[in-house]
Amino acid sequence: xxxxxxxxxxxxxxxxxxxxxxxxxxxxxxxxxxxxxxxxxxxxxxxxxxxxxxxxxxxxxxxxxxxxxxxxxxxxxxxxxxxxxxxxxxxxxxxxxxxxxxxxxxxxxxxxxxxxxxxxxxxxxxxxxxxxxxxxxxxx
Numbered sequence: 001x002x003x004x005x006x007x008x009x010x011x012x013x014x015x016x017x018x019x020x021x022x023x024x025x026x027x028x029x030x031x032x033x034x035x036x037x038x039x040x041x042x043x044x045x046x047x048x049x050x051x052x053x054x055x056x057x058x059x060x061x062x063x064x065x066x067x068x069x070x071x072x073x074x075x076x077x078x079x080x081x082x083x084x085x086x087x088x089x090x091x092x093x094x095x096x097x098x099x100x101x102x103x104x105x106x107x108x109x110x111x112x113x114x115x116x117x118x119x120x121x122x123x124x125x126x127x128x129x130x131x132x133x134x135x136x137x138x139x140x
Contacts, residue, residue: 011051012070013058014116017041023115027094048074063064070118075125079108082124086110106130 011042014020021041025028030043030050039057043050050072058064076082079102086100095113109123 007047009049009051010070010072011053012072012114012116012118013067014052014054014114014118016054016115017054019115024050024052027092028089028112028114029092054065069116070122072118074120074122076122076134077124079124080108081125082108082122085122102126 012020017039018041021032021043024042024043025032028045028135030045030048033042033044033049039054041052043052079100083100088098089112090096095115097111097113100108100110106127107123107125109121112120112122114120
């Protein structure tokens with residue numbers, strides 16, 4: 001098997017696939033890919049792809065026990081992209097749980113929520129900016 005590995009595509013549990021697709025399109029800027037046939041739908045934005053499934057679709061997995069919200073981390077390229085996306089989502093009526101903030105764990109992040117309580121944590125990892133070699137190289 002090749003060492004190359006594809007990006008993961010999370011399956012997000014939702015109560016209504018069609019309502020979830022509408023929210024992801026209207027509030028989060030994703031594009032729906034096909035319908036919501038059989039309790040399954042998908043949305044894409046750039047190279048990010050998410051599967052959305054309702055209870056009927058997930059019943060095929062058997063009893064999964066208590067369902068906690070899914071947390072999806074979206075890694076952007078810089079702080080400005082995080083801030084710009086936050087503003088766009090806020091204007092569109094997305095459910096924002098916290099504003100962008102640079103955290104002690106070296107992530108500049110904010111969190112949004114979908115209609116079913118699943119979380120989208122949007123972040124930029126600035127830890128590399130704090131490395132001594134990078135700092136001295138940037139001063140040259």
